Amino acid sequence: MTSPATSSHLHAPAASPFSQPKAVWAVAFACVVSFMGIGLVDPILPAIASDLDASPSQVTLLFTSYLVVTAVAMLVTGWVSSRIGAKRTLIAGLAVIVVFAALAGASDSIGQIVGFRAGWGVGNALFIATSLAVIVASASGGFVGAIILYEAALGLGIAVGPLLGGLLGELSWRGPFFGVAALMSIALIATLVLVEPMPIPERKVSVLDPIRALRHRGLLTLSLTALFYNWAFFTVLGYTPFPMDLGAIQLGFVFFAWGLLVALFSVVGAPRLQARFGLARTLYANLALFAVVVLVIAIFVEDRAVLIGAVITAGVFIGINNTVTTQAVMTISPVDRPIASAAYGFVRFIGGGLAPFAAGKMVEAWNIRVPFYIASAALVVAIAILATAHRQLGEAELAQAESVEVPAEAPPAEAPPVEAGRSGDRDPAAVPVDHVVRQPVRVDAETDGITVAAIDASSQAAEVVAAAGRLAARYGRTVHVVHAQESAITPDGAVETEAFAAAQALVRTHLVALADAGVPAVGHVLRHVRGHGAAGRTVAEYANAHHAHALVIGVPEHGGLAALMEESASAELWRHARSSIVIVNPERDPVAV
Numbered sequence: 001m002t003s004p005a006t007s008s009h010l011h012a013p014a015a016s017p018f019s020q021p022k023a024v025w026a027v028a029f030a031c032v033v034s035f036m037g038i039g040l041v042d043p044i045l046p047a048i049a050s051d052l053d054a055s056p057s058q059v060t061l062l063f064t065s066y067l068v069v070t071a072v073a074m075l076v077t078g079w080v081s082s083r084i085g086a087k088r089t090l091i092a093g094l095a096v097i098v099v100f101a102a103l104a105g106a107s108d109s110i111g112q113i114v115g116f117r118a119g120w121g122v123g124n125a126l127f128i129a130t131s132l133a134v135i136v137a138s139a140s141g142g143f144v145g146a147i148i149l150y151e152a153a154l155g156l157g158i159a160v161g162p163l164l165g166g167l168l169g170e171l172s173w174r175g176p177f178f179g180v181a182a183l184m185s186i187a188l189i190a191t192l193v194l195v196e197p198m199p200i201p202e203r204k205v206s207v208l209d210p211i212r213a214l215r216h217r218g219l220l221t222l223s224l225t226a227l228f229y230n231w232a233f234f235t236v237l238g239y240t241p242f243p244m245d246l247g248a249i250q251l252g253f254v255f256f257a258w259g260l261l262v263a264l265f266s267v268v269g270a271p272r273l274q275a276r277f278g279l280a281r282t283l284y285a286n287l288a289l290f291a292v293v294v295l296v297i298a299i300f301v302e303d304r305a306v307l308i309g310a311v312i313t314a315g316v317f318i319g320i321n322n323t324v325t326t327q328a329v330m331t332i333s334p335v336d337r338p339i340a341s342a343a344y345g346f347v348r349f350i351g352g353g354l355a356p357f358a359a360g361k362m363v364e365a366w367n368i369r370v371p372f373y374i375a376s377a378a379l380v381v382a383i384a385i386l387a388t389a390h391r392q393l394g395e396a397e398l399a400q401a402e403s404v405e406v407p408a409e410a411p412p413a414e415a416p417p418v419e420a421g422r423s424g425d426r427d428p429a430a431v432p433v434d435h436v437v438r439q440p441v442r443v444d445a446e447t448d449g450i451t452v453a454a455i456d457a458s459s460q461a462a463e464v465v466a467a468a469g470r471l472a473a474r475y476g477r478t479v480h481v482v483h484a485q486e487s488a489i490t491p492d493g494a495v496e497t498e499a500f501a502a503a504q505a506l507v508r509t510h511l512v513a514l515a516d517a518g519v520p521a522v523g524h525v526l527r528h529v530r531g532h533g534a535a536g537r538t539v540a541e542y543a544n545a546h547h548a549h550a551l552v553i554g555v556p557e558h559g560g561l562a563a564l565m566e567e568s569a570s571a572e573l574w575r576h577a578r579s580s581i582v583i584v585n586p587e588r589d590p591v592a593v
Contacts (some may be wrong), residue, residue, distance in 0.1 A: 024139055025188075027134050027138065027148050031154060034127050035154050036160060038488040040163050042165060042238075042255050043255065045241045053505070063352070064357040065115065065353075066118065067115045067349045068353035069119075070122075070133035071349030075125070075207055075211070076207055077128075077342060078207075081130055082201045086137070090131060093124070093159075094187060095192060101120055101184065104117055105178040121565035134195060158259040158263055158530065166252015166253065170248050170249050179229070213339050217392065218332035226347065228351060230352035234355040237356075238355065243301050244304060255317070257418075259315065261450070270319065284318050285389075290318070290321065292376075294314070294375045298372035329344045360430075451472040451549060453481050454539045455481060456483065461510065464554050473518075478521065482521040482543075494589065500525070503525045504525060508523065510523070526539070535572075537572045538575050541576060544578050554582075
């Protein structure tokens with residue numbers, strides 16, 4: 001037996017994110033182009049206003065129509081994809097973007113561009129709803145690499161969009177629109193040819209499902225928090241190009257630097273901060289610091305150097321918030337990930353869409369500082385709203401999962417509830433999913449403890465469970481077989497990477513093996529865990545809450561770029577576990593217990 005060292009959960013060698021089939025690359029390329037649309041128009045806003053004799057508030061409607069229509073369309077994406085399938089939904093979204101981006105480039109008035117950007121928003125919603133699911137379904141050699149590739153594509157698109165807009169905008173404001181249409185046409189053809197058809201889901205989603213999901217207090221609270229945050233985000237993104245008074249290419253470089261920070265802190269910074277400080281504290285601090293930056297913009301909006309520096313710095317807090325808020329939504333929400341994502345997207349995009357237009361109207365009525373003062377105040381409101389769900393967020397983060405119960409193959413035996421270590425209540429994430437107990441069992445968490453076997457779908461799982469069984473039998477303890485079901489959660493989407501039925505079957509198989517050996521056992525599936533690092537933390541917290549005497553794991557094997565991009569399960573379990581850990585190495589002699 002050793003002191004805490006490493007975790008076995010999901011310990012298979014990390015596949016390179018670049019070792020993916022062509023279908024994944026096709027969709028990843030489409031992701032890059034799609035996310036370019038967020039900042040693509042920033043560098044050409046002043047040029048459009050000048051060439052088409054439009055006011056800044058009229059030009060900012062390019063953001064408003066795009067985002068508000070995206071918000072409303074989010075309500076129907078689940079209805080569409082559950083009836084025609086993910087691939088067809090993805091293709092429909094790509095096709096809509098191609099058509100309306102080209103039409104926007106061919107427009108002769110600001111009204112036409114605004115209208116065609118609205119159509120573009122419909123395609124964007126369809127694309128956001130299905131791109132992550134298609135990438136995960138098409139990935140081979142491990143989904144972790146595919147998720148890293150998706151996040152890299154998202155970040156690259158956000159960063160490159162303004163730069164491409166600036167470069168093409170130097171030629172004409174029409175250039176960025178035609179450029180997106182051409183690039184997305186390539187992505188559309190590649191998706192048609194390379195992505196395999198995907199089965200249509202058995203469950204049909206209703207258009208009203210996302211609205212019903214907002215009845216959940218935690219989901220509604222976080223969505224409203226995101227609405228006010230997005231008000232500030234898109235005030236900065238949509239209106240700061242005007243007071244900067246720069247050319248298209250200069251604006252492109254400013255927002256390219258901004259986008260690089262958004263990408264870096266979305267993919268790398270946010271997960272690390274969340275792991276160290278937790279969801280709630282990270283969100284509070286990040287929103288407060290972002291409010292300070294926006295306040296600096298308001299005060300020094302006429303000082304170009306300070307304004308540029310503040311806008312670029314804002315990318316840090318925008319990147320963190322995009323990822324951590326999405327994680328919080330998926331953690332606290334009791335509904336399916338796609339429905340929660342649609343409900344959250346609907347509310348937050350409303351705030352982002354209205355903010356730039358409102359900023360233009362405020363400037364016309366008062367002065368250039370007012371919209372940024374309002375944006376800073378909106379972030380303070382977001383903090384106040386978030387505070388009303390502090391308890392629920394803390395409980396959801398501790399649980400990391402939704403509890404489920406699986407019918408047992410063997411007659412269940414009564415087992416007394418285990419008291420949770422932190423709250424004094426039974427751990428809500430660990431309601432037994434199966435009981436296979438052949439003899440009466442006494443569980444005394446404070447004195448006897450339990451033995452936790454942390455498993456995944458690898459070949460080591462059988463050895464881990466067998467070793468846990470021998471250890472439990474020797475000391476008269478119960479084995480808790482624990483498996484963390486991972487979800488892919490990115491700043492713009494969430495999808496389960498392992499079917500819940502498969503997770504249930506995995507746990508049941510090992511419970512039956514323990515029952516055949518006469519070892520009392522209880523099984524748990526910890527649901528919707530984001531990534532390997534979160535899996536290690538969640539298993540460790542489960543063991544801590546149940547006063548585990550020992551945590552049995554396999555030999556960790558991880559490395560490569562995937563390990564650099566996220567916390568490994570082993571490192572996180574080492575950091576958080578308070579019990580002793582038994583490491584099972586199948587290549588050596590069995591552990592003597």
